Amino acid sequence: MKVYAINGSPRKNKNTATLLQKALDGVKEAAKDKEVETEIINLYDLNYTGCKSCFACKRIGGTSYGKCAVKDDIHEVLEKISQADGVIFGSPIYFGTITGQLQSFLERLLFPYLVYDKNYSTISPKKMPIAFIYTMNVAEDFMDNVGYLSTFNKTESTIGRIFTKPSVMYSNNTYQFDDYSKYESSAFSEEEKAAHRKVQFPLDCEKAFEIGKSLIK
Template identity: 45%
Template sequence: MSDQMYVIGINGSPRKRCNTGTLIEHALQGARSKGAETECINLYDFEYKGCRSCYACKREGPGYGVCAIHDDLTPILDRVTTADALILGTPIFYGSANGEMRSFLERLLFPRKSWDDWTSLVEKKIPVGIIFTMGAPDDLMKQMGYEAHLNLIEQFIRDIFGSCESVYVTNTVHVPDYSKFRMRYFDADAKIKRRKEVFPQDCEKAYSMGVRFVQGSQER
C-alpha cells in the first residue's frame, strides 16, 4: 500500500480558472510540494442534485450512512472517502456558499451523521479546508453578517471530519474589464489594484494550507 497522500480539491465555481479555481490550484500545489497526489474536481462539470430527504441513509441495513442517490456525484463521493485531505472552494452568492457547493455538502455530510447519538459516522478523520471567495469587501462582509453563515458551514464540516479551517478572500475582481458592465457600485480601480497586491497573498495562504495538511498527516 502506498504511503503517498491523496488530496482532493473541490471547485464550486462555475468559472474554473478564476478566483476560486486559482486558489484551489495553489492549495493543491502546496500539497504536491510535499509529495501528495492531488485531484481537482469542478462541480459544474457534473449533473447532480442535493439531498432528496429520502432518509435511505438512515435505514437499517447495508445502505446505512451512504447516500442512496445515483448520479454524477456518486463516484465523486466515493473518491472523497479515500482522500487524506479535502480542500473545498466556493464563491459566495447571497451571503453563503453557492448552490452547487451546498448541494455537494448536503450529499457529503448528511449521510455521515448519526441520528442515534448525533456523532460522526466517519472513522477516518481528515483535515478539511474551505476557501470562501467573494466580491464583497471586508467591511461589507461584516455588515451583512456573512461570517455567521460561513462559520456554520465550517462547524458542520468539523462535526463530520474532525477539523476545518478557512481562508476568506474578499473584494475579488468579478470581471477583467469593468467598463463593459453595469457594476458602478464597486470601485473597479481599487479592485484591480487589490488583485495585483493582495490576491497573491491569498494564493500564498491557500498554498500554505496544502503544505500544512500534508505535513500534519506525515507527522502523525
C-alpha cells in the same frame, strides 16, 4: 495519499479555482517525500441534486447505510472523498453564502455520516483534515459587519463534526470581470479593484499555498 479540491464555482480558471490549485500545490510541496495524488473536481461539470430525503443512508441493515444511495454524477466523487486524506472546499459567495452547487454537494456528502441516535454521533470513514477557501466581491470589513461569518461558521461547524475543524481563508474584494465597462458595475471602481488585486491576490495565493501545506502532517 489523495487530496481533493472541490470547486464550487462555475468558473474553472478564475479566483476560486486559482486559489484551490495553489492550495494543492502547497499539498504537493509538503508531501514531497510521500506519494500524493491531487485533483480538482469542478462541481458545475456534474449533473446532480441535493439530498432527496430517501433516508436509505439511515436504513438499519440497508446496503446504503452510512452512504448516499443516489446514483448520479457525484456518486463516484462521494466514494473518492470517503477515502481521501484531505479535502479543500472552495466557493465564491453568492448572496452571503456558498453556491447552491456546493451546498447541494455538502448535503449529499455529510448527511449520510450523521446518525440519528441519541447522541447524533457520526460515522465518517476518516477524520481527514479539511480546508475551506471563500472568495467574494465584498471587502473584509463588510463581510464582518453583515453577518457573513456567522453563516460560514454554521457550514464549518457541520463539516467539523463529521471530519475535522476546517482551516479557513477569505479572499475579499475580488476582481470580477475582465472588462468592467461591459457591465453595469457603477457601484465599483475598476481602477481600485485592479490596484487591490495586483497587491492582494498574490498574497491570497500564498495563503492558499500555506493552507495546502498545513493539511499534510
